[in-house]
Amino acid sequence: MTVATYFDTMDYAPSTEDDSVARKWLADHGGRFGHFIGGRFTDPAKGLETREPASGKVLAEIAQGTDEVVNKAVAAARKAQKGWAGLSGHERAVKLYALARIIQRNARLLAVVEALDNGKPIRETRDIDIPLAARHFYHHAGWAQLKESQFPDHDPVGVIGQIIPWNFPLLMLAWKVAPALALGNTVVLKPAEATPLTALLFAELAEAAGLPAGVLNVVTGDGSTGETIVSHEDVDKIAFTGSTEVGRKIREATAGTGKSLTLELGGKSPFIVFDDADLDAAVEGVVDAIWFNQGEVCCAGSRLLVHEGVAEDFHARLAARMMTLRLGASLDKTIDMGAIIDADQRARIAAMVDRAVADGAELVQAQVAAPKDGTFYPPTLLCNVPATSEAATEEIFGPVAVSMTFRTPGEALQLANHSRYGLAASIWSENVNQSLEIAAGVQAGIVWVNCTNVMDAGVGFGGVKESGFGREGGREGCYDYLKPRAFAKAPERKPAQTAKAKMFAVAAVDRTAKLFIGGKQARPDGNYTRPVVGAGGEILGEVGEGNRKDIRNAVEAARGAASWGSKTQHNRAQILYYLGENLSARAAEFADRLRAMTGVKAEKAKAEVSASVSRLFSYGAWADKFEGAVHMPPMRGLALAVPEPLGVVGVVCPPEMPLLGFVSTVAPLIAVGNRIVAVPSEPYPLAATDFYQVVETSDVPAGVLNIVTGEAAALGKELAKHNDVDGLWAFGTLELAEAVERLSSGNLKRTFTDYGRAWDWSAPACEGEEFLRRATQVKNIWVPYGE
């Protein structure tokens, strides 16, 4: 090509970023890397090769992290943790600030290495990945500085095992490492085997920036290395970003270990285009949604939902736009998309597209040129995908959008929410009323109005449903790297001592407390009862022996009471106060019952009842005061952090303090709009069954609070297995905690347990924001503005 031919064709010329500095860095390491442990690199060892997806050429050899290596890394992190946490917030802030600065000073090198290793365009690493990574360290340097003042009742979790994916290698490192370090934790990080290089380069830079040895350790390797980290006894928390399938396994593997866990998993995020949208802007939105990073994005807007009236026009514009996308080598500065990470992933994408076409989807594929070598896959749109097709429901993790139409806003919401996932959603409309209503109704952790795939360190990122739990970024993200000091010191719970049954209590009309389901007293399905033995061995009465069908019925009733979440906060507050009022009116009766069941002294029983009344008032107070935030990301607009209820939540109440334990767990959940299936204290269930008479007189809508008595462990397991239960709180034995966490993996419930430790339910720590945070998840709604 000459100037004259370009003058005639007006084509782009390939424009290639210089990679000599990156190549030199690789050469300086001999093209072979060890792990980074305790502030130094171990000797390179036989292991895995990392390749350039754009050409298939080997970039470097990396070591395979064995059990021994992981042990060393965890030991180094453990050794460093106390000292790191012992620094003042300011001292840690200085170190994080240095990390931010050193990323910026080496931004171009990091961008080039990342583009080579991952195959994504240099434009993205240069303009998005690396600047955002630096921004994460800046933002979290701030949280380090403010930790003592902002989180005075929290301690760092300890040693964190972090496992990150190959799609945004350095950015995911930053999302994980920056908050962990800021709040006083130390880290063992395993980058993805396909993209380990920027993590190794970052470790080298961190050392140069003066990060103390052992605070950050990088162990490379494949999935088995990750498994070793997950199952390591001395790791206090696992933070994982990756597939839902692996996330489930991690949930099961860590069950009952007391390891804290955050999972950022897959998605099939809806991209909703209304008939009043700026269609050209929405088309460009699709480019940013699904043809960003080759579509290898967990929050990719991969499911287009288009208003039927504009669908034809929109698809025509989109098809035309696709044709001008450019594919090429990652260092070419004129491209939109690079190569898929490897041949397996490419084959997986191609197979899913083929199956969708076989199912009847209409294929629109950009006829764009790509280099011969390398694992390229063209931008792809599948129109009229049958809802039953795998491509319509499963994550493809490639540059493939599927499209469906809707008729009304309600139907858009129904289609959007009809998914096991709930990571992100993008809404395109010029009508603020419509946009915000859909934003409120869509089940997703991140909602973008008239934008997509925008992220910031100050705005929490993370999903709902099977897209995982936990948030990364912002204040909400900090809590995932902290633990409340009060709970950590609780003693192990002793088994409840119940007296041997001797006889029926005298002078009482026989009374069998039924279950309470859907606002009605219900006979247990199995038609069995269990006796409740009083402190003196007398039988105080009988309660229903709930079984899995009773759980099913209760969950159904709770699911049906969906309007509770949309009641006004004022209304929920009123009902909680009313519960307190009615309980107070029957205080003496409840105190007597507590005495009879547990044998506590009159004074103590009275105190438990009045503490319960007070707690109901507290959550009535909180109901209209547990607020969200308006984040301040660098853009013209608002990012609204809204705490939303989990949905249907099971509660296995603690065995001790049968009234206060019940109120302490149920009230915060109700206050923020959840619907409950509660399993009362197994040895002392009558306080809860008496309580439903209070419920019946306090205007609590049917189905909001359901009570199923019986064997706590068995009912807890049924709740854990139930795939229409969104959260499960379980207090009791360690075995219960283990079973609940393990069995919750089916739909990745948010769980909250005490791991067999007896909390003091009368203590201030057992009331308030910690419980409200556990009862909610933050949805971040991005609303850019400007006319």
Place this chain on the structure above:
Amino acid sequence: MPEPAMTQSVAPAAAGHNAERNAGIPLDLALVNAVQVNRSASDRRAATLPGRRAVKGDAQSAWLVKAVTCIDLTTLNGDDTEGRVRRLCAKARQPIRHDLLEALGLGERRITTGAVCVYHRFVEAAVDALKGTGIPVAAVSTGFPAGLVPHEVKLSEIEASVRDGAQEIDIVITREHVLTGNWQALYDEMRDFRAACGEAHVKAILATGDLKTLRNVARASLVCMMAGADFIKTSTGKEGVNATLPVTLTMVRAIRQYQAMTGAKVGYKPAGGISKAKDVLTYFALMKEELGRDWLEPDLFRIGASSLLADIERQLEHRVTGAYSALNRHPIG
């Protein structure tokens, strides 16, 4: 790497507007009112486009020379004189030093600016100075720049410029019609201007800096095209804000919509504020991405500029010699 399938060679056009004219259509108010423009999304597209399409090396040189052929070399100052206009016309005839064109392998090509743009008073002199070159003279008109003289005066100004030999007329619209949503008035005015132009081609200056919102810009663009504008143009160069990328994006998308409706290809002219070679590459990339290859020729793309040419000349010399250039190494315009 093989060329993308989209690539097609287009014979370079001679100076001037040689495309088929836009006949216009009846005013479709429903369509005008349905226009949606999201500003944040427009800003984002404009901000990220330059990063997606780097133009370097030979392609850059070619694109810069092409840009010269699209320039409406302009002088619109109160102190303009015939002598000043003749000097400008000389530059328009030979905007790039011949030795540079030789070195770039373009010695055989006839490279001129797209047009020369002046006030009515200097049309005759410019036509005379450009005799035989095929370079059209464009006259700003209709009470430029504010456009607030009586309607009849506007029409007679157009007619006078056409009589003096102007082949292109750059009219200014009455901003009041846009700001008050009086689309019928805007349509009627534009219709009259178009009729008064006769065979001369008409560019509608929207003065986007006065219209403020992108929605206004999009609606005004559509109305002017419906009324038969051959080109839509951003600004007079006298507003507080002149051509910007988000405004450009909005206008070219309106052009695309109008083409989809009618098949007519309307040209685009950003004016004011494009003074660097680098900026013009971004504008070209935007035209290419949003409208396609046809809009990279003076037929359908003009740049209203006075100092841009000098920067392009310096960049081209740098490309040829490897040494950074100075203004005084290129003939003055």
